[in-house]
Amino acid sequence: MTATALAIRHVPFEDLGLLGPLLEGRGYRCSYLDAGVDPLTPDAVLEPDVLVVLGGAVGVYDTGTYPFLDAERNAIAARLRAGLPVLGVCLGAQLIADALGAEVRSTGRKEIGYAPVSLTAEGRSSVLAPLESVPVLHWHGDEFAIPAGAARLAETPGFPNQAFSLGSQVLGLQFHLEADHTRIEQWLVGHAHELATAGVDPNRIRRDAATFGPALAEAGRAVFFAWLDGLRPASDR
Numbered sequence: 001m002t003a004t005a006l007a008i009r010h011v012p013f014e015d016l017g018l019l020g021p022l023l024e025g026r027g028y029r030c031s032y033l034d035a036g037v038d039p040l041t042p043d044a045v046l047e048p049d050v051l052v053v054l055g056g057a058v059g060v061y062d063t064g065t066y067p068f069l070d071a072e073r074n075a076i077a078a079r080l081r082a083g084l085p086v087l088g089v090c091l092g093a094q095l096i097a098d099a100l101g102a103e104v105r106s107t108g109r110k111e112i113g114y115a116p117v118s119l120t121a122e123g124r125s126s127v128l129a130p131l132e133s134v135p136v137l138h139w140h141g142d143e144f145a146i147p148a149g150a151a152r153l154a155e156t157p158g159f160p161n162q163a164f165s166l167g168s169q170v171l172g173l174q175f176h177l178e179a180d181h182t183r184i185e186q187w188l189v190g191h192a193h194e195l196a197t198a199g200v201d202p203n204r205i206r207r208d209a210a211t212f213g214p215a216l217a218e219a220g221r222a223v224f225f226a227w228l229d230g231l232r233p234a235s236d237r
Contacts (some may be wrong), residue, residue, distance in 0.1 A: 181213020
């Protein structure tokens with residue numbers, strides 16, 4: 001049977017990016033559920049072999065304004081309880097942390113652009129090892145606490161919790177490894193208001209994407225390959 005990967009997407013251009021072809025090359029059939037449009041139910045997210053929860057411009061605490069977040073959190077929680085593989089990126093990682101009972105909050109500041117993360121001791125022996133000294137793409141203002149029982153894998157000076165893992169099945173990344181640097185213009189246009197409000201020069205991100213993007217793409221693929229390789233076979237779950 002063909003393996004399946006489902007991505008929950010919050011913003012059209014924040015898709016699987018580099019991860020899509022990688023998954024397809026590993027034999028996965030990829031599909032999307034669009035948050036706020038498609039029903040986000042436990043049954044929908046329990047079926048695929050891999051679930052990827054992507055980024056977005058809302059906060060996990062914005063349930064009064066964006067009610068779909070409650071259903072999304074409940075669906076993710078059901079998959080986590082089942083011990084099934086989940087990868088979260090930015091908002092996706094925050095939703096995983098929230099579903100696991102960890103605090104997610106607004107910091108009142110932004111971390112946007114290419115910059116390295118510092119790996120913790122656990123991070124250096126984890127699937128994130130290929131990121132040592134490689135600038136990654138940051139694009140967030142919220143932060144998560146590390147869920148109980150999870151390993152803290154990476155940090156930056158302003159955001160001490162940049163990544164976590166829970167066993168081999170769950171990986172949460174505050175930063176974007178999936179973003180395709182050759183499509184950075186979509187991000188710059190789609191987030192133009194946020195960039196202007198934060199005083200971030202799009203030209204700097206554009207230049208850094210050209211400079212750091214190819215090496216980050218290579219490191220990101222290595223991270224995703226390592227994570228996929230470490231997943232327990234379906235027969236063992």
